[in-house]
Amino acid sequence: MESYLKIQRQTRQEEPTEMSTKKTLHSGFAKSALVNTTTVVATSNEDGSPNMATIAWCMPCNASPVYIAIAVSNGHLTNENIKRSKVFSVNVGNLEQMKAVNAVGIVSGRKDPGKNIAFKTVNGANGAPIVAELPINMECKLVNHITNPTNTVFIGEVTLLSVDDDKVAGPNIDITRINPLLFTFGKVDGQGSAYAQLGPVVGVPWAQDPAEKLAERQAKE
Ligand SMILES: Cc1cc2nc3c(=O)[nH]c(=O)nc-3n(C[C@H](O)[C@H](O)[C@H](O)COP(=O)(O)O)c2cc1C
Numbered sequence: 001m002e003s004y005l006k007i008q009r010q011t012r013q014e015e016p017t018e019m020s021t022k023k024t025l026h027s028g029f030a031k032s033a034l035v036n037t038t039t040v041v042a043t044s045n046e047d048g049s050p051n052m053a054t055i056a057w058c059m060p061c062n063a064s065p066v067y068i069a070i071a072v073s074n075g076h077l078t079n080e081n082i083k084r085s086k087v088f089s090v091n092v093g094n095l096e097q098m099k100a101v102n103a104v105g106i107v108s109g110r111k112d113p114g115k116n117i118a119f120k121t122v123n124g125a126n127g128a129p130i131v132a133e134l135p136i137n138m139e140c141k142l143v144n145h146i147t148n149p150t151n152t153v154f155i156g157e158v159t160l161l162s163v164d165d166d167k168v169a170g171p172n173i174d175i176t177r178i179n180p181l182l183f184t185f186g187k188v189d190g191q192g193s194a195y196a197q198l199g200p201v202v203g204v205p206w207a208q209d210p211a212e213k214l215a216e217r218q219a220k221e
Pocket of ligand 1: 102
């Protein structure tokens with residue numbers, strides 16, 4: 001691995017430039033390379049009561065209709081509930097609600113159903129509970145799932161998107177008004193996982209000069 005990286009650097013650069021050397025880490029730490037939005041996934045238990053779990057491994061995975069994928073441990077109650085009910089909601093938490101978001105991620109609803117007092121839920125249109133007090137609620141219908149050795153990737157079609165009024169700009173979500181709670185397994189001092197927050201907007205994607213385009217837009221405001 002080490003020698004392969006060195007060869008790549010030599011062929012990519014005409015002029016030798018200074019660059020940091022690389023370390024090969026245990027591949028298990030690859031999950032530390034990415035930063036995710038911390039969400040609360042709400043599902044219905046067999047008796048109809050709600051259960052919630054913190055799920056940070058969440059991403060869009062189809063553009064139209066919008067599908068989102070969540071990777072849920074095979075042993076979680078959330079996993080069992082989604083397989084049975086075929087519906088769930090993904091709710092985006094923000095910094096101010098960090099304590100409650102964290103609370104539903106510490107213990108399983110199997111061991112302590114009482115954890116679910118952290119949030120009030122209401123029934124969504126598709127039957128899955130939604131956490132209306134969180135600013136973004138996505139009601140999802142299960143379209144597919146992939147069983148991996150430790151986690152199941154559930155792919156849900158977003159059938160209804162509800163967003164707090166004051167977090168909407170035009171027809172879209174203004175994510176900077178939400179202050180989403182971010183999560184990563186990679187932390188600067190190597191001590192473990194961390195919650196973090198979004199920094200300032202720095203550019204406009206797909207523009208030829210992202211920073212210049214942003215300055216242009218801001219000058220117009
Ligand atoms: C910040 C944070 C992020 C988490 N992300 C995930 C995740 O992406 N996937 C997962 O399976 N568990 C994740 N968990 C763990 C579950 O939330 C936790 O095990 C929970 O107790 C499962 O509850 P359940 O058995 O009631 O479904 C996370 C926990 C925390 C605190």
